[in-house]
Amino acid sequence: xxxxxxxxxxxxxxxxxxxxxxxxxxxxxxxxxxxxxxxxxxxxxxxxxxxxxxxxxxxxxxxxxxxxxxxxxxxxxxxxxxxxxxxxxxxxxxxxxxxxxxxxxxxxxxxxxxxxxxxxxxxxxxxxxxx
Numbered sequence: 001x002x003x004x005x006x007x008x009x010x011x012x013x014x015x016x017x018x019x020x021x022x023x024x025x026x027x028x029x030x031x032x033x034x035x036x037x038x039x040x041x042x043x044x045x046x047x048x049x050x051x052x053x054x055x056x057x058x059x060x061x062x063x064x065x066x067x068x069x070x071x072x073x074x075x076x077x078x079x080x081x082x083x084x085x086x087x088x089x090x091x092x093x094x095x096x097x098x099x100x101x102x103x104x105x106x107x108x109x110x111x112x113x114x115x116x117x118x119x120x121x122x123x124x125x126x127x128x129x130x131x
Contacts, residue, residue: 001106008059010103015055016063017096018113021048023070031074037082037127044120051113058107086124093121 003011025045029038056062076085100114 003058007103007106010099011055011059011107012061012063014096014099014103015052015059015061016066018048018052018055019063019065020069021045022052023065023067024073027070027074028077031077032082034082034127040123040127044123047116047120051116054109054113058109083128086128090121090124093117093124097121 022045025041025048029041029045032038032041052063073085073089076088094117096117097114100110100117104110104114
C-alpha cells in the first residue's frame with residue numbers, strides 16, 4: 001500500500017506519541033498516591049505499547065521513546081495535583097482520536113487504537129470520580 005508523505009508524517013508522529021505515553025504512564029504510576037491510579041496507569045502503559053506496535057507495523061520504522069513527558073508529568077502531579085493534571089492528560093488522549101481519524105479510514109487497524117484513545121481519556125477522567 002502506498003503511503004503519502006503527509007500520511008507518513010502523521011503515522012510517525014502518532015507512533016512517537018504512543019511510545020512517549022508508555023514512559024509517561026509508567027512514570028505517573030511510580031508517583032501516584034492512589035493504588036487504583038497506579039494500576040490504571042500501568043495498564044494504560046501496556047495498551048500504549050500495543051498502539052506503538054500497530055503504528056510500527058505500518059511505518060516499518062523503529063523509534064525511541066522520548067523521556068520529556070515522563071520527566072515533566074510526575075513533577076506536574078506533585079505541583080498541581082491530580083485534579084488539574086488528569087484533565088490535561090485526558091484532553092491529549094481525546095486529541096489523539098482526532099489525529100487518528102483521517103488515517104483510520106485508510107489503515108483499518110488504527111480504528112481500534114483510535115477507539116482506545118477515547119476510552120483512555122474517559123478512564124483517566126474516571127479516576128477523579130472515584131476519589
